[in-house]
Amino acid sequence: MLTIQTLSKQYINGSWRDGGSRNKLVNVDPYSGEELASMKIGTIEDVDQAYNASFRSQKEWAHVNAYKKRTILENAVAYIEQHEEEITEIIIQELGATRLKAAFEIGLVKNMIKEAATFPLRMEGKILPSTEDHKENRLYRVPVGVVGVISPFNFPFFLSMKSVAPALGAGNGVVLKPHEETPVTGGTLIAKIFEEAGLPSGLLNVVVTDIKEIGDAFIEHPIPRIISFTGSTQIGRHIGQVAMKNFKKPLLELGGNSAFIIMADADINYAVNAATFSRFTHQGQICMSANRIVVHKDVYEEFIKKYKEKVSSLKVGDPKEADTIIGPVVNKRQASTLKSYIDKSIEEGASIILDGSITGNLVAPTIIGDVTPDMTVAQEELFGPVVCVMQFETEQEAVNIANDTRFGLSGAIHTSNLEKGVEMAKKIHTGMIHINDVTINDEPIVAFGGENQSGIGRLNGQWSLDEFTTMKWISLNFGQRTFPY
Structure with missing residues (x-):
């Protein structure tokens, strides 16, 4: 059975275990103030182990048959549907969310995974002509490698999955750091879903920690090529600066007015x-x-x-x-x-x-x-x-x-x-x-993102596929080039 208590562990390299810190995170019901669970938080060493596990596993995942990848993502949707009532209770307890909000969020999550399940079959390339005789240019769409995801407390199940599922569908590994107010809904619940769906061990890791413990180590680590962050503009500005300083692409979904x-x-x-x-x-x-x-x-x-x-x-x-x-x-x-x-x-x-x-x-x-x-x-x-x-x-x-x-x-x-x-x-x-609609809209195949201080980048559908992949140029010379010297 899925409960906050059973999911209050780190998930690193396919193993459910305590974090390496002596410090604990106490998970509290926002309505009653009741302690729901506690767990030892992750350390810089835990972050390092998570990224290295994802890096190793991603090399194998990139070569897994596209149809098998699709099946695993579809399995994740089926698992959510089988455990929807338990997930609803977790969202209500951990977030102080209403039952209506929980149903709304779960629906968004399922649609996002269904869209991500199409990604393995959309890793298309191109063959382009060349200015040179007897030459062919090929463009391959390939995964970026490993993606670091930092998610917020308000819609943690969905806003974590909004990056996690598309990144996995595009062939990447993922390390997820959920908000400390919602470590289960935004983190370990997602690990459990994909574990049960058949995702290879080590590909997805969840490190529950806080900035006091790890500083900028999650962003600065040399392995992730993308840092996807959803949260406040103030923190997003810092994350974007640190990511760019370390030559990583920031995807930032920030505040609004x-x-x-x-x-x-x-x-x-x-x-x-x-x-x-x-x-x-x-x-x-x-x-x-x-x-x-x-x-x-x-x-x-x-x-x-x-x-x-x-x-x-x-x-x-x-x-x-x-x-x-x-x-x-x-x-x-x-x-x-x-x-x-x-x-x-x-x-x-x-x-x-x-x-x-x-x-x-x-x-x-x-x-x-x-x-x-x-x-x-x-x-x-x-x-x-x-x-x-x-x-x-x-x-x-x-x-x-x-x-x-x-x-x-x-x-x-x-x-x-x-x-x-x-x-x-x-x-x-x-x-x-x-x-003639509401301001709250998010659809799985429509570009989502902000201008000004509301963010950088676009997610959902083709835009997520573009963000979590890169184009690699391989050219073939079937003859011999003539050189000027």
Whole structure:
């Protein structure tokens, strides 16, 4: 049976064992504060062993028949389906996620693995003509080797798998370092799934550790060619710098400050529902969440009335209860940060439309009104069930507000004129934006990524295949070249 307790070990070179450190990581339920399990964390030596194991195994994996690789990835999906209820319970316990969020995340994971299962059959090359007589140029698509993956705490099962499965499907080895708040959901659970699916021993390794123990060793190690990181912009900046300094390619999926724009001709009832989902799914702890609701002045009062009523109806409490929508944020530090943002907004002249209480890690939904673009809550990623609402008069003003941020991940525009929405979307500097939809979108075959400080690179589908492989040129001279000397 899959449980947090049974999965609280390191997974290195096909072996479940303790980390080499004397220090322990204690896994805590964010809602109850109950200790779920503890484990000895990994050391620099553990990281080294993991990368070397993956390096050795990858050389064999690269030559495994493509159809066998596909079968192993398909086995992983089947294993998840067989153990879906156990995985759901793990997500609820470790993340403080609701049952609805767990189902949503598991669905994303299965679709991502299914797409990655096509990669072994898509390692196509090209034969190109040459400027030289009697010569042929061949381009081979080959794995990069070993990929280091660092994942976050908010959607750890999916955001780990988003890099792990495509990297494996493209023929690489992987070493995964999950966030210390979610070592099982974002790490060892994935190791167990692929172990049971038949992945060769040593190819995938999971090292549960923290920066205090290993510093930059995970990034600086000479073996990985790519470091794929999902998390905050501040940490992503550091990881990108260290990776580039060591001639590794960084893939960075970072923070967001998405604008949800509601035009005067929008379907207000639909926009209210979409804006609620866009902000409060998983307590707003999603990089694509709508931080700023930007509403045309002609429909502002109607929207606010209905939005407040809708948000007020969301049940806050125990995520184990099926009808709970708002569970706990990840820890007390995050709850305290949200409180400071709310207080700061009032100091800067904003008003509170809906005042949500904060009890421990439970932050009830808060709506902040009278927000201007220069306020802290309009500039920072809130990452919790707190949202700010702003007004605009002209289309260009809405575009300006949306672009007034250092981020550029997602967004949404609600209007009855779809093509007008598209033209507006083209003016907003963001990697993704959705017309008459939510800001939270991720599909397995569509390019995903941000602009500005929201990241570098694109994942999903062909873009993941391109990121986790490289093109190797081999030329053949069937004759003899004539030399000038």
